[in-house]
Amino acid sequence: MRRYHPLLVTLHWLLAVMVIGGLVMGTFALAATPNDDPFKITALTMHMGMGVLILVLMIFRLIVRFATSKPPHADIGNALLNKGAIAAHWVFYFLVIAMCLSGLATANIAGLPAIVFGGSGEPLPANFDDIPPRVAHGIIATLLGLLILAHILAGFYHHYVRKDGLLGRMWYGQRDA
Template sequence: MKSSPTKYGSVAVTIHWLSAVAILAMLGSGFRAASMTDSAAKEAILMFHVPLGITIFVLTILRLFWWWRVDQKPSPVAGDPAWQTLSAKAIHVLFYVVILGMVASGIGTIVLSGAGGILFGAETGPLPDFSEFLPRVPHGLGARLMVALFLLHAGAALYHHFIKGDGLIWRMWFGSHDKGTRS
């Protein structure tokens, strides 16, 4: 369950991949909802988007708690230049900052717009124009930053796997692997 010096444990791996899938679904639903003009269709998407945001928040808090109180991360990859190690740490920290900022701006947008009742099924009616509420701006910027972080993170993992061939990608997967082959 816990991580070793060379590999993430099953709890960290599970939280990572659940978060990754949820974030991709969140980004897709958010960009889709932002481009819609039909209030009923937007409402249907946001009724998925908002609870998914809460799920991502819970997974993020769980992950932070896991690292803080229970587990330790594996050591950085030996032989990587210092700038790559620093970049990896910075991207991971930015992921947490952006996720928490997205949660705060999403909650702020819902509260200020009064759309919570509609999105949680307690009320009916057309959705407000979210662009009229200040937290919507950082929410949209955060989504774009999240896409950039996701591409950098995935690109680095693929670089390690296919270019360097160092088996790094297997550190964040289930079971034991030796440079890409099952052991």
């Protein structure tokens, strides 16, 4: 087997775009917008909605990953790097799910569901910095961004330096050799 199941491929690329979009939105749009700006509610609505959808899709992706056959792990001739690559993929699952859960915890502690989705008319808190899950959310965002960068660089390394066709495993086409 040369490729992942087409549903896993779709989930991989869809979640990649969504996670990167969520990180960019949180880092640039939300962090730069004061909590008393009316746009903040709109941005939070989109960010929180996307976060919940990411969580649901990640759990679905884990189920699909366990339920479908996959190609063997890549072997680049270095046992430590091979094990590191396997671990990095599991760390992706952990960090994305932890990111979503810390976001949900932050939202609940700050009373955001009623403010953002319930139209309670309450103002947003002055800031979210004193909410412990928000601190975790920021740390996880940094770790996730670094892991994404390493993942992209590893993909480029395989494609342009090793020229081993590894990227093709996460694309559509014949699954068997």
